[in-house]
Amino acid sequence: MGMIDKQSPVPIYHQLEEKIKKRIETGELMPGDALPSEREYAEQFEISRMTVRQAITNLVNERFLHRVKGKGTFVMEKKMEQPLHGLTSFTEDMKARGLQPSSSLIHFExxxxxxxxxxxxxxxxHGPVYEIKRIRLAEGIPMALERTYxxxxxxxxxxxDIVKDSLYAYVENVLNLKIESGIQVIEASTSNAEERKYLEIAEADPILLMERxxxxxxxxxxxxxxxxxxxxxxxxxxxxxR
Amino acid sequence: MGMIDKQSPVPIYHQLEEKIKKRIETGELMPGDALPSEREYAEQFEISRMTVRQAITNLVNERFLHRVKGKGTFVMEKKMEQPLHGLTSFTEDMKARGLQPSSSLIHFExxxxxxxxxxxxxxxxHGPVYEIKRIRLAEGIPMALERTYxxxxxxxxxxxDIVKDSLYAYVENVLNLKIESGIQVIEASTSNAEERKYLEIAEADPILLMERxxxxxxxxxxxxxxxxxxxxxxxxxxxxxR
DNA sequence: TAACTATAGTTGTCTATACCAGATAAACCG
DNA sequence: CGGTTTATCTGGTATAGACAACTATAGTTA
Structure with missing residues (x-):
């Protein structure tokens, strides 16, 4: 059994999180199984129970485990294939789906x-706002018309030039801004002329509108x-x- | 300043959470403002700093606050109007939008x-599955055709009869099962005959499909x-x- | 047998303390 | 004056211990 390195710069609770996650991924811990109790972990690794709790709490928040008071901590039933298309760019999204993303800038002012x-x-x-219109393609096929403000x-x-390269790499690495959260509105609609032109669709075809x-x-x-x-x-x- | 009741059955960290949330809601703490430090809170309420941290950690997870190491804890910029249509039933969803929900059962087997x-x-x-089809209405107007399995x-x-009354009340109160999480797939489509019939729409009208x-x-x-x-x-x- | 009662296990809450690491500004020195 | 050091803020990590609340089981009692 691998141990915990108390001298490591990576926090003990994080080491324990990884250790537990690995035991779940390898099938050593199966869905529905009870974990060793917090006190057992504390004793086994010679760390404080509060530190064990910190690790387990994080895994509970990530839906790997769930606690039942008085009974124990249990491995969640198998997760369905990750959606994880939460807060990702079009580029990341397409890559996650195994498609080659590209884009073409059609408007910038x-x-x-x-x-x-x-x-x-x-x-x-009336404050100044960049308006950026792009066509998003996957494997060279138009997927979406995107307007960014x-x-x-x-x-x-x-x-x-920055937009044509990678807007988000610039924002994150040069400006040092990190996008953390967002809200998204999704609706269905019929297409307008601009959408039909760039997405190469017919008048009757529906459109999935997303505003984030x-x-x-x-x-x-x-x-x-x-x-x-x-x-x-x-x-x-x-x-x-929740 | 209201105090903390250490004898209360409601945990101290939860009392503190509510107190801080209230100070944000009333505008006493404005977006961008720094909170009193964890040590100040601990001293003021005569509780342990670890307990203060537990309260603040929860509020950070709920996106009310955010921490910056070495600087302090700050109030998040104003949340946009709550989406919160996360894991809710149609009934709850409509009520949250200020509409009167109803439904009519059209199929059960x-x-x-x-x-x-x-x-x-x-x-x-081939395992046995209930198939329940309902029309969901808001203010008497058909909003969706819903198939539950x-x-x-x-x-x-x-x-x-149970389904006509309230399926979820039965599941939660009688069977004592709690729905905790889910994944949702949303797409746009054209309508089929059944949808056109129950939703009273034309052939060209698009449909928003949700599968949860x-x-x-x-x-x-x-x-x-x-x-x-x-x-x-x-x-x-x-x-x-995130 | 059936109902109650210890008892020992679990997670939940809370304390008091310690040290680390990042940020900031005052104090210091060249 | 300008740069550097130092002290002192901040949150981050970790400890050891205590008691409460809940669950399950074994044992006891009526």
Whole structure:
């Protein structure tokens, strides 16, 4: 049995989390099985029970385990294949589906924010906003028409070249901003002329509309993305908690 | 300043959570503001810093606060209006939107599970499954056609009367099962004849399809719900974390 | 036999303390 | 004046121990 390295810079509770996760992944711990009790773990690894609790609490939050007071801690029934298409970019999303993503920029300018947009971005009406329109493709086939709106005051010096390269790499690595959460609205609709043109669909074909507002670590609104997906080529998967 | 009741059966950390939430809701603590430090809270309420941390950790997980090492704990920028249409029944969902929900049962029988359904429910192929079809209405207007599939071995003795009353009240209060999580797939489509009939729509109108697989506390798959929503009357809102 | 009662196991809550690491500003020194 | 050190904030990790609340079982009693 591998041990815990108390001198390691990686926290003990994190080491224990990984150890338990591994025992689940390898099948050593099966769904429904009871874990050793918190006190047993504490004794076995010569660590405090509170540290064990910290590890287990994290795994409970991630839905690997669940606790029952008075009885014990148990391995969750097998997870269904990961949705995990939570807060990911189109690029990551397609890669996760095993498809080769690409995109083509069709529009880039600074516009004054409409009242709706200003509200969603938490800025003043008519404030400067980048409007970026792109076609998103997978394996060279058009999947979605995407319109991105970002406050020009929050992200200064954005250029077409940066957008063509990788907007999110720039935001994360150069500006050092991390996108942390967001809300998403999904609806079905009929297509408009622009969508039909770029997505190469017929008038009767339905469209899956997605609007996402993403926020940074401190809750500052970062971007609003409106995407029109070809309904025959795209589904959203979301996992619901609690 | 209200105090903490150490004798109360409600845990101290939970009392503190509520206290902090209230200070945010009333505007006493504004977005971006720093909270008193953990040590200050501990001293003020004469409780342990670890207990304060437990309260704050929960609020961080709920996205009310965020921590920055070495600097402090801060109030998140204002949340957008709650989506919170996460894991709710149609009934709860409509009530949250201020609409009066109702439903009409159009089909109830036990069928053998298809291979797809058996896989999603984690049961054997051809195993017995309740098939329940209902029309969901808001303010008397048809919103969705809903097909629910539940393993008949897991939930025994289900009758039409129970379904007409409240399926979920029965499951929760009588069978004592709690639905804890789920995954949801959303897509857009054109309508079929059954949907057009019950939803009173035209052939060209798009449909928002939702399929949800819900699980119990221990991860056991409980039900698969396939819903067809009128696209002009319904949107999904989802909040994304991390 | 049936109902109750210890008892020992589990997780849940809470304490008091300690040290580490990142951030900040005051104090210091060249 | 400008750069560096130091002290002191902050949250992050970890400990050892205590008691409460809940569950299950074994044993006892009516």
């Amino acid at each position: 600074i516009i004054p924010a409409s009242s709706d947009l200003a509200d969603k971005l938490g800025i003043n009406e 970002i406050s020009a005051n929050l992200v200064q010096g954005l250029t077409e 507002t993403s926020s940074l670590e401190d809750g500052t609104r970062f971007e609003v993305v409106k995407s029109s997906y070809r309904a025959d080529r795209y589904k959203f998967m979301i996992d619901l908690k | 036990i069928i053998p599970a298809s291979s797809d359904l058996a896989d999603k429910l984690g049961i054997n192929e 539940i393993s008949a071995n897991l939930v025994q003795g289900l009758t039409e 697989t819900s699980s119990l506390e221990d991860g056991t798959r409980f039900e698969v719900v396939k819903s067809s929503y009128r696209a002009d009357r319904y949107k999904f809102m989802i909040d994304l974390k």
